[in-house]
Amino acid sequence: MKKFAKNFYIFLVFLFLYAPIGVLIVNSFNASKSRSVWGGFTFDWYSKLLHDETILKSLVTTLVVALVASVISTLLGTAAAIGIFNMKKNMRSLILNISYLPIINPEIVTGVSLMLLFVSFKMDFGYITLILAHISFCVPYVILNVLPKLRQMDKHLIEAALDLGCNRWQAFTKVTLPEIMPGVITGFLMSVTYSVDDFVISYFTHGSKAQTLSITIYSMTRRKVSPKVNALSTLIFVAVLTILIIVNVADAKRNSPKKYKKGVKA
């Protein structure tokens, strides 16, 4: 009985989490334009979606912004993490505390503050402002992921490389970089995720020339909503689900040979 109650509870929470997503998916196949009347099965909304230029254009914008911002954030953040790691304690904690401000602050305050910055510098709102804004909230996540890897690294490895005749750059590319690579990759992936998902900060820093998918969805939900939005969310859901499954399967595969290798070494 206790076990049943527990499972039922878990079921209810997941029902709560997934009911709205289910509704979106069901409605994406609904021939009726009304959200709550079933008018038969159709693929129409999907084909209409693929011919909607605004949506396709904003999808491209989202991907371009995410990619450019994440690459720059990763470079900037990795270099920053190495620099911060080698600083004295007081300086390090000062820099880190300021770095985390964009994470701790409410998104709307970060968005508004960046908007004021761009207005003050009389910049045109568009791709550039969007990318700059996205970099500034992505870099902290890169630093956050790279710093622990630097701490875990054996300091003497670099000294050994230098003693054996590497110059600083070689020591970095051949020793440090491979050691911290997992953190760099996680930081990059987190940057992409946050950038694609962001609405609030993009909302305050976008221009009419560059609209991300979130902004387009927002303007769609404000007007009379087209069921194309449902089709779009279903596609995004399927895409995310596929990526997660692939990542998880790859993870599981990667984890099992590792164990084997360790066994051999021992």
Added chain:
Amino acid sequence: MNRKSRWAAGPYILWMIIFVIVPLVLIGVFAFTTDAPFDENSKRLTQEELAAIEEEYAETDEELPVTYKTVFTWDNILSVSQYLPVLFNSAWLALIATAICLIIGYPLAYFMSRFRASSQRLVQMLIMLPMWMNFLLRTYAWMTLLEKNGWINRIFGLIGVGPFEMINTQGAVVLGMVYNYLPFMILPLYSVMTKIENHTIEAAQDLGAGSIRVFTKVVIPLSMPGIASGITMVFVPAVSTFIISRMLGGGTNMLIGDLIDLQFLGNAYNPNLGAAISLVLMVFILLCMSITNQLDNGDEEMEGKML
């Protein structure tokens, strides 16, 4: 250690100054300044004087002999006081949402942490999956569910009750907050609870504690850091949201985030006032966070007492 490597942080520090520190300073500057009209002799004009000059020049094509200069003022900060009810309403709704998230999330995180490792992974993924969907789309889906002739009211109709007025209420806004931020409560709780070993719980049981005492004396104190960070991670975005209230609250239940949005991109364009409200919101959240930090410290004190 490696002194030269410090310079690797150089570009980032420059970046941080321009894109983190300067923008926050700008919020302060905007909050305490306003564009005031001055006449040719650099004398500040009152509203009446300005109106008189405008009237005088209304008929002619000449330019007004008025220049605007940025001056220091307390007015913006003082006029935030008239919006304090909105701030308190936002805080109240966010507080209710946070409490509900804690009540729903705590048992779930605990159950999860006692699963087999492979099931834990699966459940964790299932909780994160909705977070990967665009939050506007998820909130939009709730509009479909809560509408007057929406799905929930139809189910109620089948058993002969309703229809209920659900959308465009404060309850709907709280529901939207709970829905969107529940994973932010579950995940930190879960990550703390996986570290509580079964042996600890068994030890308490062996020493004669009943299940309620095990919970209040062992599980809750040990999960305090997770509770503190969960509360922060739900409360901060909930109190400052402006989309959830607009979509589910129907625009009548205005929150502090809506107010800020209105000053910058809405009809009530006034960045100075908007900056002042943002500043107040920021200070308010810092105060709230120092309270939740106390929650965490309280735990440490208790550990001290145990020693």
